[in-house]
Amino acid sequence: MHPAELDSGVLPLEDVTVIDLTQVLAGPFASMTFGDMGAEVIKIEAVGRGDRSRNIQPAPAYFDVVNRNKQSIALDLKSEEGQAVARRLASEADVFIESTKAGRAESYNLGYEDIRELNPEIIYCSVTGFGRNSPYEDVPAWDMLIQAMSGIMSMTGEPDGPPVWSGLPSGDLGAAMYATQSVLAALYAREQGLIEGEWIEVPMFDAAISWLTLRAGHSFGTGEPFPRAGTRHPSMAPFGSFECGDGGLLIIATGTDSLWSDLCDAIERPELYDDERFSTVADRLENREALVAAIESALEPRDADAWIERLHAYSVPAGPIHDTCSVWDDEYVQQRQLRQRMERDGREDADMIDHPVHFSNLGTRLEIAPQELGESTDDILERYGYTQAEIGRLREQNVVE
């Protein structure tokens, strides 16, 4: 039986506790993944304010989408008593992940050295914008800036237009994914006895640069920047977006000669395959305008959906250009149930994207719906040994919320 058909079972991080002092996207996406995999994630937020993304519109959807499977505790980390609570939590944790400004965690007595003294086995992960002790240490990192400085923007846009921003927040996502993978690697190493504890730094900028991969290979090999391709692949053809009879766009991705042959059959223009203007990929690139015109003329009789179905029947890579609303109606996305809702007492449901990986024996979960600021403050304090009287006093003094 195939993984996708099986219900999930064992949670790989079921014995792991994560203290999470991150906000907005990079850190929260990583800590959500730990929660999906079964970890207990305690999200520390500032009293009276919370994760900055709680106030980014549309609220709370913006916050909700990366904050399931976490328990929210609101603390005043500027106060000694608030710091004492955070340190008590960290003293029993496996992982501490933070994305505060350089020096901030240390000023809260929550730097790596502070936590290691309490808990030598801690795996402490700092998600930074630019690395510590670097020329840009104090420059706040925003996704567009990381995309610009790493080269991502330079290869995005129309060939004759300016570099544009990729709507996918690649800078944040890179840091999130590397934070997740490096903490997992450290947990594995610790479990094997290779290390006692660990300090990890994941800078957004370095992560984005590592993602250049083949695009960097292009420049290493040619000495030229990777070009902006707009809607056409720079080295394959036909490969890009094409207009159909209804004016709708579809993508056809003919990356090999054999797919080109299949495409000619699918669009009922076998003569194009024998046309000497289109014999090799070099010919097709050279005569791209004529090629696009011939294909769009062949696409005239049907709308995009009908063509996609037909192209799929010929195993030609093709598909619609979904937007961030229509994607959820796609037949595949529906079948895989990638969009999920989690119910909440007395609040509207929260919309979610399910974890995308399928395991056979392991699993992931959607268990704790995104919480309001401080929703688990009392529960957590009690579990960590605070009495009702102490909790009352801390709340009265605005140390907790």
Added chain:
Amino acid sequence: MHPAELDSGVLPLEDVTVIDLTQVLAGPFASMTFGDMGAEVIKIEAVGRGDRSRNIQPAPAYFDVVNRNKQSIALDLKSEEGQAVARRLASEADVFIESTKAGRAESYNLGYEDIRELNPEIIYCSVTGFGRNSPYEDVPAWDMLIQAMSGIMSMTGEPDGPPVWSGLPSGDLGAAMYATQSVLAALYAREQGLIEGEWIEVPMFDAAISWLTLRAGHSFGTGEPFPRAGTRHPSMAPFGSFECGDGGLLIIATGTDSLWSDLCDAIERPELYDDERFSTVADRLENREALVAAIESALEPRDADAWIERLHAYSVPAGPIHDTCSVWDDEYVQQRQLRQRMERDGREDADMIDHPVHFSNLGTRLEIAPQELGESTDDILERYGYTQAEIGRLREQNVVE
């Protein structure tokens, strides 16, 4: 001492062996990361052909950039004897990662069930385009198609232009990163005795959709697609690219009111901060044209580099728009030594991007330079018990190369 300053030490995957039956980007990027972390990675390639990316121009730079730390063995998997070699390798491995077409690995007797019978502890990871047993199972996945279908293209481009391709191969990268993280999670679970072995499926399409994160949150909350932003952030201002005196572009990312105040000081236009057209972020978005004009006029006296230095001194997020050549000359990128070269006997050096994460006790390595097709065939066969006579016969019959 901070992680970035320390030499690396223990390799987290030093006892792990990975059999790698993947090509081009998604699978090879994942298996390279295992190699960086210390795993022994045996890359199985087709005799006479090898990884398809060996022939993509510029060769070999395109291939090299994601294929360090691997030993190449060339096998004819269509032959029973070639399959027997692969099965012997898999029988002693920890991880088997493949990205073959649906049904192909099974036709080679290298499907999950085949390998599990030989080696019940195997962690078997299938990187697919679209998930198995799905409506698009047989549709070949290409990065642009995944970007189009997942919504990534729809939010990339100029507001009044068509959706364009993000030059960053996000579709492949998503699958690579989830393959890496899920194999690490499975290794950790296996080490703890939670599972015996595992089968993991990572579809590119599902991975890309999970990356929509906050962009999906926007649509969940508003019912509207996330817009194409071109070179301007849709909900913050001033935030985007600006022209300086020399005609050069820079990015200024003023994401908060306090950064806006700092920016006005840095560009010596404190009066802009008091201008009622620019009081709140809503005002600045409404009067964006006037805002951009005022800022670009203030930027006139200096070139982009000089402005970036000055803006950094005021802690205003700003930076250049690097291309995939100029990024390597950046002061930070130089300091962090993100570009590396590996020497090869009798061949040109290979250019690399170093692993971006810094550990304190753990480390990553750059050890085996990217190999030629079958460069380790003999070594591997010998290690796995084949005699010189057997190796000679297999080579003569074109089972190995």
